[in-house]
Amino acid sequence: MxxxxxxxxAMNLFSDAQLEALLAVARRNNQRDHISGLLMYHDGSFLQVLEGEREAVEACVTRIAANPNHKQFLRLVQGEVSDRLFPAWSMGFARPEDLGDQDKNALTGLDQVLEELPRLRSLDHRVATLIRSFFATHSDYLARLTD
Structure with missing residues (x-):
């Protein structure tokens, strides 16, 4: 794993329709390639966790890095792991704007991601810290971090 x-x-801010289209493609491709993960978006910034067989993940990263819809692609963590952090998600998605929405457009809301932080921290402290930091960079959501 x-x-x-x-x-x-993002080169430009994504509309709801663009985000939904991106998510649909990601979920379809990731299900096909047995990749799971989390995609987070806020105010033009993306953070994504991808996990699966190395060849499939690397092929996905290559496609993403070449996509002209975003810039400043920076890989923060990579390596072999023993287990998936997001085994049930072909692609979970969280936007801070969706806090409190109940499964709006089948998205995983920020509140659920925040609830998962203790579990994630126990499995991979680096990934939990990166997710927490992503939200903390948006001062309007910093107060919502409770762990």
Whole structure:
């Protein structure tokens, strides 16, 4: 099992329709390639965790890095791991704007991601710290971090 985490910046802010289209493609491709993970977006910034067989994850990262819809692609973590952090998600998705929405458009809300932080920290402290930091960089959500 292999995991990578990256951040990037959107060339332009994504509309809800663009985010939903991106998520649909990601979920379809990740299900096909047996990749799980988490995609987070806020105010033009992305953080994504991808996990699966190394070849599949690396092929996915190559496609993402070449996508002209974003820039400043930076891989933060990569390496072999023993277990998936997100085994049930073909692609969970969290936007801070969706806090409190109940499964809006089948998205995983920020509140659920925050609830998962203690579990994630026990399994991979680096990934939990990166997720927490992603939210903390947006001061309007810093107060919501409770761990």
């Amino acid at each position: 292999y995991r990578t985490v990256y951040i990037s910046a």
